[in-house]
Amino acid sequence: MTKIIFEGWEVGMRKIPFTKLLNQKAGLSLLEAKKIKDRLVDNNEIIEIEIKEELLAKEILEEALKLKVKGRLSY
């Protein structure tokens, strides 16, 4: 199990693609994904998501970084 820790966002963060990324690749429902985006952006919360496969976790993080979301992996 690999954890992705989303720690914040940078100016230019793309909120809708980030929500859809979590929905389509992290196994979260659209509503759950949107709530995570809201917590990250509106409340500046640090969010942890558990992903079964390490490779998938890396892929999600890479895409999130491109969308200007700050994050890292934790094993």
Added chain:
Amino acid sequence: MKRRIKHKTNWLMRIVQVLISLFVFQSSAVVAFPSQAEYNFESQSFEHPVLIKDDVKCQIIDLHFQSEFVLFSEASEPENAHFKGCEDIAAKGGGRVFTQTAKEGDLLFYSTKIGDDVIEFGGNFSKSNGTLTIRNFDVDGALTNKLGIRGVKDIITDFGKQQGVNKIIIQGAKRTTGAKPGKIPSQLIFKIE
């Protein structure tokens, strides 16, 4: 005698068919009532689906009779027909095509083209008394920061026309792009004429 009764029944059913189409048109739910939607007397249903528009999207729906009532049955969405239907609806609401890209509960996302660019927007939708409110409104796309308030207004006005509302209230989510990232934008109210 039997033939006469069948003949009368056929005429009666045709009258009912016309009345139904008028009723559905009146309710403004139907965008197109295809001429090929002939009533099949044996199966007691229309042979072809009827295109209708619901609150959030267009779809092909089969009409069926049950007793004297008309029921909308399960939606069938042949890909091409669905797309064509959406275009038809768009043509009635400002000529812009809005495609629903994701939906769960009241959370909806739509995309639309502006020239060669695509913008996407969405949020939590609720409708009441002719007013559409979109909470936590997000917008994304290469053009997003170049649209300006007038550009947003044009798109939202077209969208409102297609949604059949006379007012749209937008409560934006915290901005991450543009002039003031981190700011929660003021509520915007657009009247749709």
